[in-house]
Amino acid sequence: DQQVKQNSPSLSVQEGRISILNCDYTNSMFDYFLWYKKYPAEGPTFLISISSIKDKNEDGRFTVFLNKSAKHLSLHIVPSQPGDSAVYFCAASAGGGADGLTFGKGTHLIIQP
């Protein structure tokens, strides 16, 4: 059973508007969450993260929101730019458990000009 779920395989957003990518998780032991961006034929690159003790983390155009009671997090990109077109992966970790990250299946974000 998938512990990290990204239910939207793709998302199309107009350039300059806000992109909102969603992620749900089921494992209550997860205490750290990350977003990765991936271009074709490249490895994932780290974008932004959030600890379970926070509900928001901001870095430039990127903001991650965490709702622990709903086991839900979202990534907001404002304003969206053409270079943001990529696959975005949500990942989670249980710090006290085994090392490594548990990934969602990814959302393909397409920024339309």
Added chain:
Amino acid sequence: NAGVTQTPKFQVLKTGQSMTLQCAQDMNHNSMYWYRQDPGMGLRLIYYSASEGTTDKGEVPNGYNVSRLNKREFSLRLESAAPSQTSVYFCASSGVRGGHEQFFGPGTRLTVL
């Protein structure tokens, strides 16, 4: 700094052949990981090494072995390749045990015929 490097970039094997995927990092990180990514799937953890001299199984370890050669290098071996092991393999490293940012290599695309 090169970050995380992987060799080879591409490989085609016949069923039953063996091969070793190489990974090296120059960031003095303690932890290293091997993931595989299949079409439409997120990354899944195969094996990890929390520190030099230790290795542990991840979510999908069957059919693989690993060696943490030294702090820099972590190799993944397929002893008898099967078509189900056709995938893109990513190596990653991190400086902090569990839950924190991992840096990924560019990946090895493996096809088993």
